Amino acid sequence: MKYNEFLISKHKKGDRVGRGIAAGKGKTAGRGTKGQKSRTGSKKKPGFAGGQNPLMQKLPKLHGFRSYRIKFETVYTGQINELKEATVDNKVLADHGLISSPYVNTKLIVQGELSRKVNITLQSASAGSIAAIEKAGGKFTQTEQVKRIKKEENIKKTSEK
Numbered sequence: 001m002k003y004n005e006f007l008i009s010k011h012k013k014g015d016r017v018g019r020g021i022a023a024g025k026g027k028t029a030g031r032g033t034k035g036q037k038s039r040t041g042s043k044k045k046p047g048f049a050g051g052q053n054p055l056m057q058k059l060p061k062l063h064g065f066r067s068y069r070i071k072f073e074t075v076y077t078g079q080i081n082e083l084k085e086a087t088v089d090n091k092v093l094a095d096h097g098l099i100s101s102p103y104v105n106t107k108l109i110v111q112g113e114l115s116r117k118v119n120i121t122l123q124s125a126s127a128g129s130i131a132a133i134e135k136a137g138g139k140f141t142q143t144e145q146v147k148r149i150k151k152e153e154n155i156k157k158t159s160e161k
Contacts, residue, residue: 072105072124077132078112080120089121090146105145114138 017029031038047054059065075098085092094102108125110132117137123145125133130140 070105072107073099074107074109075099075122076109076111077114077129080108080118081112081114081116083118086117087119087121089143090123103146103148108140 015025016023017025018027020026028038036042036044047056049055053061060067075093079098080088083092083096090099090102090104090106093099093106099106105123108120108122108129110126110128114129114132114136118133119139119141120133121141121143123143125140125142133140
């Protein structure tokens with residue numbers, strides 16, 4: 001007899017449970033006695049951990065966890081309109097206090113009117129804000145994040161001057 005010659009149906013017939021003690025799977029039907037899992041319609045959502053914080057919610061809070069998401073600080077077109085500079089970049093925004101540091105990623109978003117010509121050099125901008133800049137006669141240029149100068153390089157540059 002060969003494996004491919006076995007006369008086996010594709011679907012196994014299910015057990016008839018709860019049909020009396022003599023049937024083998026009677027009374028509690030193999031579910032044990034009492035508790036949430038013994039009841040019909042019992043279902044716990046995936047990740048449920050008995051009332052404590054589930055693993056998928058606990059992981060980001062654990063020691064050593066690091067998020068790789070790039071964080072952006074937002075600047076609005078209305079704020080740019082208030083600046084007097086013809087060219088706006090991270091340094092100008094940081095000097096005016098619109099972003100925390102010139103070394104952060106910055107994104108321009110539409111909120112407020114942009115009525116004058118401004119050339120903007122930032123890491124990111126929404127499609128609507130780019131359209132608003134071009135409508136006002138300005139230009140948007142996308143750049144990489146401004147990197148900090150390491151202390152050793154900074155010391156060499158100051159000593160060369």
